Amino acid sequence: xxxxxxxxxxxxxxxxxxxxxxxxxxxxxxxxxxxxxxxxxxxxxxxxxxxxxxxxxxxxxxxxxxxxxxxxxxxxxxxxxxxxxxxxxxxxxxxxx
Amino acid sequence: xxxxxxxxxxxxxxxxxxxxxxxxxxxxxxxxxxxxxxxxxxxxxxxxxxxxxxxxxxxxxxxxxxxxxxxxxxxxxxxxxxxxxxxxxxxxxxxxx
Numbered sequence: 001x002x003x004x005x006x007x008x009x010x011x012x013x014x015x016x017x018x019x020x021x022x023x024x025x026x027x028x029x030x031x032x033x034x035x036x037x038x039x040x041x042x043x044x045x046x047x048x049x050x051x052x053x054x055x056x057x058x059x060x061x062x063x064x065x066x067x068x069x070x071x072x073x074x075x076x077x078x079x080x081x082x083x084x085x086x087x088x089x090x091x092x093x094x095x096x097x
Numbered sequence: 098x099x100x101x102x103x104x105x106x107x108x109x110x111x112x113x114x115x116x117x118x119x120x121x122x123x124x125x126x127x128x129x130x131x132x133x134x135x136x137x138x139x140x141x142x143x144x145x146x147x148x149x150x151x152x153x154x155x156x157x158x159x160x161x162x163x164x165x166x167x168x169x170x171x172x173x174x175x176x177x178x179x180x181x182x183x184x185x186x187x188x189x190x191x192x193x194x
Contacts, residue, residue, distance in 0.1 A: 006103065006163055008105060008129055008132050009129075010129045010130050031161070032105055032106070032107045032131075032159065032161060033107050033131070034129075034130070034131070035105050035132075035161070049178075049180050052180040052181075053180055056180055056181040057181070058181050058182070059181075059182065060181075060182075061181040061182065062129065062179050062180075062181040062182035062183075062184075063179060063180040063181055064128070064129060064132070064177060064178075064179050064184060065177065065178045065179065065180075066103055066163070066165060066176055066177050067165075067175070067176040067177075068163060068164075068165070078164070079163055079164040080161060080162065080163050080164075081146075081161075081162045082159050082160060082161050082162065083146050083149040083150055083153055083159075083160040083162075084149075084153040084154065084155050084156075084157075084158040084159045084160055085155070085156065085157075085158065085159035086159075087159075087161060
């Protein structure tokens, strides 16, 4: 079953930051400057992590994966709230199960 | 029951960013540049949101709250993984139930 996974990253170098950003765009929705929310199977998550291993600097950078919960229609609405701008994933269709 | 809540923010102005950062330091653990992980009761979350309402610019800024799960000893370890630097909350004692 697919999981909603929040991926946020601190990357110490602009060139590496752009590489991570480009890779992440293929795996989920860009919701904040360095934060994506993805819908991933276990295989997809492992694949993404393997690709990130080749990009990041293991002492300077960190890409954090946070499991939010199974992909169900209202799972995300219950778990995410905001102050300020609303939470509006760019491509809402991708998040609707 | 307390929940683990990830709080990440995009703030359009450095002065407001510092105010949010200062406020957040009293509510949780600073884990990435604009990301905190907190252990909050419902009341604490509401209190934090009310304080943030007074700081943020509602059209330019966004503070996102993501419910991770109930505060139990190994809840967080199961939900968080990293590529690159390990996930080491600055104050691990605060996260141990």
